[in-house]
Amino acid sequence: MSFAPDDMDFAILRALSQDATLAAGAIGRRLGLSQPATWRRVKRLEEEGILAGRKLQLNAEALGFGVTVFLGIKLATKGRVSLDDFERAITAIPEVQSVQHVLGLYDYRVRVVARDIADFERVLRRRMMTLPGVGNIEANVLLSEERLSGPLG
Amino acid sequence: MDDMDRRILRQLQAEPTLINAELAERVGMTPATCARRLEKLRESGIYQGQRAVINWAALGYEVEVSLRVTLDKTEARAFDEFTAQARKIPEVIELQTFLGQVDVRLSVLARDMKHYQQLYRTKILILPHIADIEALMHIAEIKTSRGLPL
Numbered sequence: 001m002s003f004a005p006d007d008m009d010f011a012i013l014r015a016l017s018q019d020a021t022l023a024a025g026a027i028g029r030r031l032g033l034s035q036p037a038t039w040r041r042v043k044r045l046e047e048e049g050i051l052a053g054r055k056l057q058l059n060a061e062a063l064g065f066g067v068t069v070f071l072g073i074k075l076a077t078k079g080r081v082s083l084d085d086f087e088r089a090i091t092a093i094p095e096v097q098s099v100q101h102v103l104g105l106y107d108y109r110v111r112v113v114a115r116d117i118a119d120f121e122r123v124l125r126r127r128m129m130t131l132p133g134v135g136n137i138e139a140n141v142l143l144s145e146e147r148l149s150g151p152l153g
Numbered sequence: 154m155d156d157m158d159r160r161i162l163r164q165l166q167a168e169p170t171l172i173n174a175e176l177a178e179r180v181g182m183t184p185a186t187c188a189r190r191l192e193k194l195r196e197s198g199i200y201q202g203q204r205a206v207i208n209w210a211a212l213g214y215e216v217e218v219s220l221r222v223t224l225d226k227t228e229a230r231a232f233d234e235f236t237a238q239a240r241k242i243p244e245v246i247e248l249q250t251f252l253g254q255v256d257v258r259l260s261v262l263a264r265d266m267k268h269y270q271q272l273y274r275t276k277i278l279i280l281p282h283i284a285d286i287e288a289l290m291h292i293a294e295i296k297t298s299r300g301l302p303l
Contacts, residue, residue: 005212016205020169052208054169057201058162058301063154065301070251070258072289087295094302102219104289109219113301140253150207150246151214151262 003048008033010153012041013050017149020054065113067120068097068142071128072106076135085132095123106138154199157182159303161190162200166300169203209246209262216263216290220277221255223285231282232256242276 005013008031015027028038045051060068075086083101090099090110097111112128114120128137160180165171171179177187194200209217224231232250239245239259247260261277263269277286 013205013207017207018204020203020205049208049211051205052211053206054203055206055298056162056166056169056203056300058166059199059201060301062197062199063162063301063303070249091296096296097300098298099295100219100291101293101295102289103292105287106289108295109289111298138254140251140255143250143252145250146240146248147204148240148246148248150209151212151243152207 003044005045005050007153009041009045012038013045014149014152016042016051017152060113064115066116067114068145069112069114069120070140070142071108071110071112072138072140073108073110073128073131073134074105074136075107075133077133086134089131090128093123093127095127154194158190158194158199161187162194163303165191165200166303213264214262215265216269218261218263218269219289219291220259220261221287221289222257222259222280222283223254224256225282225284228282234281235283238280242272244272244276 011031012027015022015030024039024042025035027033027042028035031038033041042051060066075083086108087099087101090096090108095112095114097113099111100109101107102109112120112123114123124137124139128134157180161176164176164179173188173191174184176191177184180187182190191200195202222235224235228234235257236248236250239248239257242261244262245259246262247258249258250256251258259277261269261272263272
């Protein structure tokens, strides 16, 4: 890694990971840095690929998505069904929010949203259990979730 | 919350950096109406703001492990004490609690496997009330969160 972020960069990252809509001027005032200097640092963090976009924070429950479930999926017929087919099919399901290929007890870790438990059951039966090559599925209903700022300085 | 609100959130979710004028044009509203609706969504707590997405690999964190923890339920304070301690570990970026076979899940970042092993031994295994722990190592992100199907 040629670019090594310093304490000021980490402070900027901490501020943006709380509120990505903050303008360079506002962050700079907080950190005692001029607007142009802050802007240059933000630009650099973007160019280095460290700042990789923004994500909207929405209240899923207020929008009618009352249930979030994490599935651990084990493929039954590895080798015969290609991973590509499975991945293509699961990615196309709108209720599927994220899919991670993992190593361990399961092959995939999948985040699913649904309106309620009955809706989740529909998604599970009609969409998940019919996926090509799917084997054992474990489901865990999310109760709470905290995103922490992580190792930022 | 009506279809117009949904349309605003759908567009903004797909492209969070849209400025109000562009957003208004895409949803077919005047900029004033669009801004007013977004403000209402913010006030009602539906739109809670935006967070920067940090690419940890670009910061030198190549390893991400999902730790699924089952807690000792004979201890009434197990949940609170475990999560309070886990929250203090800087490499923990996500903490989720579940109803099901898993009680708590931690997402842990490490620079490499050696660093992970060190974290696991010196910070994770000393957390209180662990009955069982299981690791899933991330290989690849197949679909990244595109948000809610609005």
